[in-house]
Amino acid sequence: MYSYVARQPILTRKKETFGYELLFRNGPENAFPRLSAEQATNKLLLENYWSDDIDKITDGKPSFINFPQDSLLRGLPTLLPRDKVIIEVLETATPNDSLYNALRILAGKGYILALDDFIPSEEWLRFLPLVRLIKFDISVLSIEKVRNFVRQHRSPKLRFLAERVETHEQFEAAKAAGFDLFQGYFFSRPQMLQRKEINSSKITILQIFAEVCQTEIDYNKVERLLATDVSMSYKLLRFVNNQRSLAAKPIESFKQALVFLGEMQLRRFVSIVATAQASDDKPSSLYQLSLQRAKMCESLADKIGLRAQANRAFLVGLFSLLDSLLDTPIDVIIEKLPLSEDIILALTEHEGPLGELLYYVQNYDQANWAELEQQGILLDISDEVIAASYVEAVEWAQSFKIE
Incomplete structure (x- = not known):
């Protein structure tokens, strides 16, 4: 399955x-989908910020993202890195006290706020000190009508953007009127980008969503559910990576990632996933194999003296097929995840005890018996042990299959 985004x-x-x-x-088709504004925003975040490197889409430039009022009131923009996003307040927003307080909090956290398709009114004046950018649709309000407003409110902290610029004459007139930024068909139509997307299991999403809606979150149960869904776990770690400082301790288990986030951010993350993927398809057989490998790696780790690394062994097995799921080399994907060095080396080079374990499990998948026999001696794994672990892993993975 593919995800799509247009950029202008x-x-x-x-x-x-x-x-x-x-x-x-x-x-x-380069057209706005038949979705609510909130669901469209949630899908945009899920399929781009937490599934891929956003800098590839924006060439390292800031991304402008529309947020409907409900999303702003729930603080969803705080799930994004403030240095990469400009939050657009839609023209449908109501300038009431609740919105003012939500924007004041976002501005206080360092987020850049923009008023989209702005139409000047008395109710919006108190919001101006909070915003850093105002967008005018010059097909709705002519440049002549907004010229005085631009000149009266110009300051070093406030920029003005002209939307729907379609001719050279409009561009020159907007510049003369004091606009700083410009957007429209005169420069470029929205460009479509298509990328491989990982699907999440509907049942797993709903189960996790139900858990995080409880008064007290059972982190152990959420961790067990996450461990059955490679897509959710991948997106969670990508999300955590966006929230962490570079000096933070590497993540070695889902439990550690969940505790790092805390209840509020975890609830927000899961709510976006649940909303965005409510209608997506079932996972493919690759997901089943990811689960099978994860369980087999965990089981074997326990049997060959690596019990203390069982959690990391599970992660290694679960993420061993991300390159196939994303059509991206594993070393490129790993750069985006806050994983410990031994996990990274296991996935990219088959180095270390976890790397040897993964290599063994992959050979078993592919029936490379000569390799298995040689490596089995090195790891001191008997045929009976590997067969039992394989059966256990297959049965465990199949228990999560959606019919």
Whole structure:
């Protein structure tokens, strides 16, 4: 399955790229999908910020993302790194006290706020000190009508963006009126990008969602559920990686990632996944094999004196097929995850005890008997032990199959 996103560049007065507005698409047709604004935003976040490297889409530039009012009130923008995103407040938002307080908190945390398709009114004036960018749709409000507003409110902290710039004359007129940034068909139509996407199991998502809705979250149960879904666990670690400092301790288990997030951020993350993927397809056989490998690695680790590393062995097995799921080399994917060095070396080089264990399990999958016989001697694994672990892993993985 593929995910789709359209990006449209936002340019400076010198026609240099300042950033990109990202627009969710649910198919190769470059048109807005039949989804609510909130669901479209959630899918955009899930399929781009937590499934892939956002810098590949935006060339390292800031991304402009629309947030409907409900998402702003629930603090969903705080799930994103503030240095990579500009939060657009939709024109449908109501300028009430609740919205003001939500934006004040976001601005206080260092997020850049923009008012999208802005129409000046008395109710919005108190919001202006909170925002750093105002977007005017010049097909709705002419440049002549907004010129005075731009000049009256110009300050070093506030920029103005002209949307729907479709001709050279409009570009020159907007520059003369004091606009700083520009967006429209005169420069570029939204460009479609297609990428391989990992699906999550509907049942697992719903089970996790039900758990995080409890008054007290049972982290052990959430961890067990996450361990059955390679997509959710991958996105969770990508999300955690965006939240961590570079000096933070590497993640070695899902439990550690869950505790790091805390209840509020975990609930927000799961709510986005549940909303965004409510209608996605079932996982393929690759997911089944990922679960099988994870369980087999964990089981064998316990049997060959690596009991203390059983959790890491499970992660190694679970993520061993991410390259196939994402159509991306494993070493590229690993760079995005906050994993410990022994896990990274196991996945990329088959080095260390965990790497040898993974290599053994992969050979067993592929029926490479000569390799198995030689490595079995090195790891001191009997045929009976490996066969029992394999049967256990297959039965365990099949217990999560969706019919």
